[in-house]
Amino acid sequence: xxxxxxxxxxxxxxxxxxxxxxTEFSGVTRGIxxxxxxxxxxxxxxxxxxxxxxxxxxxxxxxxxxSGRRLAIGALLGLALIWNLGLWDPMIQTLTxxxxxxxxxxxxxxxxxxxxxxxxxxYRVIMPILDFMQTMPAFVYLIPAIxxxxxxxxxxxxxxxxxxxxxxxxxxxxxxxxxPKDLIxxxxxxxxxxxxxxxxxxLPLSLPTLMGGINQTIMLALSMVVIxxxxxxxxxxxxVWRAIQRLRPGEGFEAGIAVVIMAMLLDRLTQSxxxxxxxx
Amino acid sequence: xxxxxxxxxxxxxxxxxxxxDTKKALELRDEGLKRTQIFEKTGQTLGLSxxxxxxxxxxxxxxxxxSGSGKSTLIRCLNRLIEPTEGDIxxxxxNIPQLNDKALLHCRRRHFSMVFQxxxxxxxxxxxxxxxxxxxIRGIPKAERAAKAKNALRQVGLEGWENAYPSQLxxxxxxxxxxxxxxxxxxxxxxxxxxxxxLDPLIRRDMQQELIELQHRMKKTTIFITHDLDEALNxxxxxxxxxxxxxxxxGTPEEILTRPADDYVARFTEGVDKSRVVxxxxxxRPVRATARDDDGxxxxxxxxxxxxxxxxxxxxRERKLLGIVEVEQVEAAAKAGKESIRDLIATDFPSVGxxxxxSSLYSMFNGKSYPIAVVDDDRRLLGVxxxxxxxxxxxxxxxx
Numbered sequence: 001x002x003x004x005x006x007x008x009x010x011x012x013x014x015x016x017x018x019x020x021x022x023t024e025f026s027g028v029t030r031g032i033x034x035x036x037x038x039x040x041x042x043x044x045x046x047x048x049x050x051x052x053x054x055x056x057x058x059x060x061x062x063x064x065x066x067s068g069r070r071l072a073i074g075a076l077l078g079l080a081l082i083w084n085l086g087l088w089d090p091m092i093q094t095l096t097x098x099x100x101x102x103x104x105x106x107x108x109x110x111x112x113x114x115x116x117x118x119x120x121x122x123y124r125v126i127m128p129i130l131d132f133m134q135t136m137p138a139f140v141y142l143i144p145a146i147x148x149x150x151x152x153x154x155x156x157x158x159x160x161x162x163x164x165x166x167x168x169x170x171x172x173x174x175x176x177x178x179x180p181k182d183l184i185x186x187x188x189x190x191x192x193x194x195x196x197x198x199x200x201x202x203l204p205l206s207l208p209t210l211m212g213g214i215n216q217t218i219m220l221a222l223s224m225v226v227i228x229x230x231x232x233x234x235x236x237x238x239x240v241w242r243a244i245q246r247l248r249p250g251e252g253f254e255a256g257i258a259v260v261i262m263a264m265l266l267d268r269l270t271q272s273x274x275x276x277x278x279x280x
Numbered sequence: 281x282x283x284x285x286x287x288x289x290x291x292x293x294x295x296x297x298x299x300x301d302t303k304k305a306l307e308l309r310d311e312g313l314k315r316t317q318i319f320e321k322t323g324q325t326l327g328l329s330x331x332x333x334x335x336x337x338x339x340x341x342x343x344x345x346x347s348g349s350g351k352s353t354l355i356r357c358l359n360r361l362i363e364p365t366e367g368d369i370x371x372x373x374x375n376i377p378q379l380n381d382k383a384l385l386h387c388r389r390r391h392f393s394m395v396f397q398x399x400x401x402x403x404x405x406x407x408x409x410x411x412x413x414x415x416x417i418r419g420i421p422k423a424e425r426a427a428k429a430k431n432a433l434r435q436v437g438l439e440g441w442e443n444a445y446p447s448q449l450x451x452x453x454x455x456x457x458x459x460x461x462x463x464x465x466x467x468x469x470x471x472x473x474x475x476x477x478x479l480d481p482l483i484r485r486d487m488q489q490e491l492i493e494l495q496h497r498m499k500k501t502t503i504f505i506t507h508d509l510d511e512a513l514n515x516x517x518x519x520x521x522x523x524x525x526x527x528x529x530x531g532t533p534e535e536i537l538t539r540p541a542d543d544y545v546a547r548f549t550e551g552v553d554k555s556r557v558v559x560x561x562x563x564x565r566p567v568r569a570t571a572r573d574d575d576g577x578x579x580x581x582x583x584x585x586x587x588x589x590x591x592x593x594x595x596x597r598e599r600k601l602l603g604i605v606e607v608e609q610v611e612a613a614a615k616a617g618k619e620s621i622r623d624l625i626a627t628d629f630p631s632v633g634x635x636x637x638x639s640s641l642y643s644m645f646n647g648k649s650y651p652i653a654v655v656d657d658d659r660r661l662l663g664v665x666x667x668x669x670x671x672x673x674x675x676x677x678x679x680x
Contacts, residue, residue, distance in 0.1 A: 185361055186400040190414040190465065191389035200417070204404045 022147045029148045036100070036154045044096040052083050059265070067272040071265075078261035087236065087258045094235030094262065097153060097225040101160035102218050109165045109217070110210070113172025114198065123173065130166040138163050138224055142231045156225060156233025164220035171213025175206025215270040222263050236262075288469065288501045289335040289358070294367030296353055296525075299324035302365045315524050327353045328525045331367070335469070336518075338499040340492075344512040345522030351505045354522065355473050358503070359392040360384060371469070389418050393462035397474035399454045401446040407433065407457050408442035414465035425464075432464035433457075435494065452483040459491075463498075470502040476511065488515050509548055513537070513672045521545055534671055560641055561634040563670050564654050564663035570595045573602055577614035577621055580605065591650040593661060594625050601653055601661045603627040631655050634662060641670050 022029065047055065056079045064072040082091050116123040141162050145155035179202050187197045203210075229237030236255045243252030297305040305324040308317070315326045328350045335341050345351045356362040358369055360376060369376040371391055379387055393414060401410050409416075411432055415425035433439060436456040446454055455475060462470055476484045492515055495502055506512050512519050513533040521528040521536065521544075529541035540546040568587045571580045571594045584592050590607045603625035613624055630644040631653040644652055651664040 180400075182396055182398055182400040183402060186394065186396060186402075188361055189359055189388065189392065189394040189471075190417060191385045191387075192417050193385065196417045200413075201402060205402075 018144050018147060033149045033154045036149075036157055037152075039100050040096055040153050040157070043099060044093060047092045047096060048089070052088055056080065056083070063265070063269065067268060071268050071272070074268075075265055078265065082258045082261060085254050085258065087239065087255060090234065090236045090239050090255070091258055091262065093153075094222070094225055094237065094259070097156060097160065097228070097233060097235060098218065098221045098262075098266070101157045101164060101221045101225065102214070104157070105161045105165040105217050105221065106168055106214055108161070109168035109213075110172050113169045113210075113213075114176065114203075116169065116173040117176035117202075118194075118198075126169070130169060133162060134166045138227055139230070142228065146231055151232040153228075153233045155231050156228030159228055159231075160221050160224040163224045164217045167216035167220065168210075168213040171209050171216065172206065175209030175213075176202045178209065179205045211270065211273065215267065218266050218270055219263065222259070222266065226259055285336040285338065287334045288337045288371065290368070290370040291331055291333050291335075291358075292368040292370070294331040294354075294357060294369065295329050295365050296327040296350075296357060296362065297324050297365045298327050306366065326525055328357065328364075331525075331527060333520055333527065333530060335501060335503060338501055339517040340495050340502045340504060340515055342504045342506060342512040342516035342519045343522060344506050344509065344516075344519055346507055348524075349522040350525040351507070351522050352473060353525075355471050355503060355505050358469075358471065359388050359394065389414070389465075389467070391468050392471055393465040393467040393469075394471040394473065395455070395458045395462050395475040397477050399446070399451075399458045399478070401454055401457055401461070403446055405445075406442065407438065407444050407446070407449070407460075410446065410457055411460045411464045413461055414467075428466065429460070429464045432460040435463060436460045436490070450483075451479050452487065455479060455487065463494075463500075468501060470500050472502060472504045474505050474507065477506065477508070484511075491515060510672075521548070533668075537671065560632050560636045560652070560654050560665050563641075563665045563672070564634070565666065565669065566663050567593060567661060570599075570661065571605065571621065572596070573622055573625070575621060576619055577610050580610050580621055581607070581614060584610070593653060593664075594621065595661055598658075599660045601631065601655050601659050604629045604650060604653075629653065631659075632665075633657075641665060645670075 050058075056076065059079060060072050060076050063075045082088060112126065116126050138159070141159035142155070145158045149155040149158055176198075183201060183205070184197065187201045192200070225233060225235060226237035226240065229235065229239075229241040232238075236259050239255035240252050240259075243249070243255065295306060295309070299305070299322070301322060301324060305318050305322050305326055308321060309326060309329055313321070315329075318324060318326050331354060343351050343354060353362055357364040358376070360379075364377050367377065371387070374383070374387060376384070376387060402413065405413070408426070408429055411429035412425045415428060420428075430442065433442060436459050438453065438456050438460060441449070441453070446457060449457065455478075458475070476487050479487060488511060491502075491504075494500075495515075504515060513536075516533055518530065518532055519536050520530050521541075523544055529536060529545050531539070531541075536545060540548075569583045569589065569592060571583060571592045573594050573596050575583075580592060584590065584607055591604055592607075593604050594602045596602055605621055605624045605626065609624045610621060613621060629650065629652075632641060632644075632655075634654055634656065641652060645667050651666045653664055654662045656662055
């Protein structure tokens with residue numbers, strides 16, 4: 001009993017497709033690469049130019065204003081610890097990658113989310129794609145990133161954007177679709193155009209949900225930026241990566257704790273921001 | 281209602297089928313099948329069938345029916361929040377179902393403002409910004425729309441609440457904002473979809489009264505949807521009764537009560553609460569203006585003109601009721617150069633105490649045009665009862 005069913009060359013097809021894209025669109029990818037690298041350098045240099053104590057002061061003040069004293073104290077202790085451990089520069093590099101990846105992801109995600117909210121057909125097309133993007137193991141995105149953008153931070157951002165975009169799209173769509181039907185009816189009854197309805201009613205009312213989506217995107221971006229160290233993205237991830245290769249658990253945990261502190265600060269800050277919007 | 285009123289909207293052969301194959305459903309309807317039979321055969325719901333009526337300029341038209349009668353569908357077909365399946369809706373020469381998207385937008389902005397059952401206020405906008413919404417999307421300059429919205433808010437008694445947000449207001453106040461948002465827009469027709477149904481009974485009564493006064497003042501063509509006969513009788517100039525997507529009767533409140541078109545309408549009017557004992561106090565309204573016995577004829581004419589009355593009660597300094605004067609006589613006296621109205625005062629007018637049952641009031645009208653005065657034990661004027669109010673109250677009590 002030996003059936004000779006040929007193996008489906010799925011991997012070959014995908015590679016063929018990727019090869020095609022890298023060769024045919026090398027001009028485009030190089031342009032994107034250069035622009036992204038420029039953005040990374042600019043933001044990184046800007047953040048590095050600030051003395052450590054100044055940045056800490058800014059973050060602590062922000063936490064105080066947006067949330068309260070507890071978060072401000074937490075921010076002060078956490079950031080001081082990172083500074084003390086000598087992880088300040090990698091932390092800034094990671095922050096830069098997170099900020100840029102999130103910006104790119106949000107800029108792409110919000111229009112797509114709006115489109116999916118307005119058009120049922122587009123909704124049916126994009127939802128399975130989002131499922132695919134979210135369930136595909138995150139490491140896999142790293143591989144095609146290299147032929148597109150080479151080893152380094154730009155590849156890291158590419159993989160991060162793809163991995164972290166879905167919640168921002170989903171939450172935007174959800175937020176808009178959740179706007180009560182009678183408010184839509186009221187907007188229509190007064191003769192609003194589609195654009196007026198969107199800008200004056202649907203988007204403002206979906207803002208809290210939308211901010212929740214952005215919060216999720218930031219969290220996913222942070223986790224992915226760390227993993228992207230495997231393909232040469234700088235930052236706390238590469239500290240962990242080096243610790244693995246040298247089998248130094250102590251150093252690994254130090255960098256890991258720095259990531260946890262960053263995650264908590266980013267999460268609480270964006271949450272308090274969206275919460276403030278909600279209660280006005 | 282006079283016959284000289286112009287027609288504002290003509291609705292002709294309006295039908296609405298919910299579901300896919302609308303043609304089949306309408307064919308079956310034309311063969312004489314009823315709503316339930318059509319649903320069994322095709323799975324389509326006949327929401328409205330062959331609706332014909334006119335809306336007159338400046339009237340308050342009530343469309344009344346129980347839930348499922350198609351009243352909400354009907355009002356939404358007028359501004360095409362729901363697309364009608366067939367028929368014409370003509371407003372100022374435009375046939376609404378035929379309009380393209382752009383013309384429809386224009387038509388909605390120009391002709392229709394809507395007030396919703398659950399208020400549908402924008403929670404992220406202040407009271408002022410809610411009232412400005414309709415003007416804002418039309419691109420009216422900021423200063424102008426702010427002034428118009430403020431004026432509309434004053435009309436509904438919300439002066440000073442401009443900066444509050446809807447969630448900070450009670451239900452009654454929220455619906456005032458809804459009304460102001462519609463009024464500020466200055467469209468030619470006001471659509472009110474069960475506008476007071478979500479309010480508690482006392483507030484509701486007040487709002488009805490205010491709507492009547494507002495409507496009287498502004499002469500705004502209003503189409504009001506309700507499931508409540510009391511409300512329909514209380515506010516409507518004319519009432520359209522709707523059942524299963526068809527019009528059962530169109531008429532004034534009095535016609536509906538006294539000449540019900542069929543058993544359905546009759547049962548409706550019987551169904552109202554008989555238990556309440558109604559007295560004149562209930563139907564009483566405050567007096568709009570009174571003359572003093574030492575007023576001159578010209579003052580009295582002015583007072584009557586201000587309040588568009590053709591007769592006015594005369595009271596003394598303690599508000600004790602002396603009698604009534606009619607406009608013709610006062611005008612004649614003014615022409616003759618008389619200084620006083622004292623010898624014009626007629627005393628043979630009906631007056632009752634506040635606890636007189638309404639059933640005995642009805643016969644007192646007997647061709648008289650002026651209202652019945654309600655006085656207390658010291659003959660001080662408390663208010664007046666007009667014929668319409670007696671009818672409404674009797675209708676509520678099921679006495680007609």
